[in-house]
Amino acid sequence: MTRVQPFHFRDSTVVVIDDDPSVRKALTNLFSSVGLNAHMFASIKEFLAWSMPDTPICLVLDVRMPGRNGLDFQQEFSRSHAEIPVVFITAHGDIPMSVRAMKSGAIEFLTKPFKDQDLLDAIYAGLAKSQTRREEMATIGDLRARYESLSVRERQVMDMVVKGQLSKQIAAKLHLSEITVKVCRGQIMRKMQATSLLELGRMSEKLDRIAN
Amino acid sequence: MTRVQPFHFRDSTVVVIDDDPSVRKALTNLFSSVGLNAHMFASIKEFLAWSMPDTPICLVLDVRMPGRNGLDFQQEFSRSHAEIPVVFITAHGDIPMSVRAMKSGAIEFLTKPFKDQDLLDAIYAGLAKSQTRREEMATIGDLRARYESLSVRERQVMDMVVKGQLSKQIAAKLHLSEITVKVCRGQIMRKMQATSLLELGRMSEKLDRIAN
């Protein structure tokens, strides 16, 4: 197991939400010592009032926090916003808690006291995941934008095309002439910026996979 | 959250590996009461000597076992054999243990004493996953067999075709005439039982996804 070095995470952000000031202080020191950009919050409320930067990001959450449960927060948050990798830290955790956290996609679940390096490793993994996710989201965003630039008719035709239907068949089902469908297909290829049917197929798959 | 009913799992197998006879007895009763097919083993060794039936299957493992650690066993086993869903149960577990188990893909990690229904829910989830996996493996197996029925040349060409290359380009790179490539492509479509280029593309993606 090779350890990811912090160098790759220049433009990343670590967010800590913990009500214990001493923890925040200690983590501030730890992160600055390895050159990680970090932001500290004492409560979820504070964090929500903050506008996240447009970088890879990883959350470090205390499970037990004033007002709100860290686990509940993670689940709500990952539904409303883009899923952000979470590393849990806690002094008073139990097994069901950790299992629930891991089930809902947490990167790691550490009990205090933990080794600094364990936390860093988890954060590096989280940031890497966030980065990958951001890249995927960017390409999917492009694709979706292109797909939405299609007219209703074009979308209909595209959906049938990627199912392998021939222009003739599509024309029959939509009560159009074959030539109309062909023109439409050309328009689709242009708008989607696809150079071949295969590429269009892959685009459609990507769009479906996330929409699901 | 709706509970999956055991009816769907007529042709399934639950495997319990636990060195405590009283646990095995209790679980035997539980499973028979809900109509689940179950096999009990006192050790990993015993289990390995057994030939698994060709059905969906879910393992119930005690983490701490004589001789071998349940976690290590899970990781080794999932590498060597097809991944089989695992539900851990333990009396003396800790958080790092549970986190490690969940990270390596366990369905659930329960601490004794647990509610019968919780175990059953986890098992149903595991069996469902196993079933899905079996179906996927079956179709991939077909695909792979077809792919392996291709000649070396045909595989070369197919790999280039699904990358979107034209017959002309393929011919140039392989120092063949265009017509040869076309004939080859036809042969590929027949052997792979693909009716369109799109279908061939999807097949290739499926093959790649598992091979990775």
Add this chain to the structure above:
DNA sequence: ATTACAACTATACCCGGGTATAGCGGGTTA
């Protein structure tokens, strides 16, 4: 009412995929 635009259509044409037929050369088997 005129203009403008969008969707649809027809004709004609080009290009690439795919097949059928047939021929060629090399290696294997009887």
Add this chain to the structure above:
DNA sequence: TAACCCGCTATACCCGGGTATAGTTGTAAT
């Protein structure tokens, strides 16, 4: 040696995707 299979090739042909040009509708904006 003869028969045979296999991979490669050539010719000719068919079909479907894709474009260009041009013309038809209907509809919405001025």
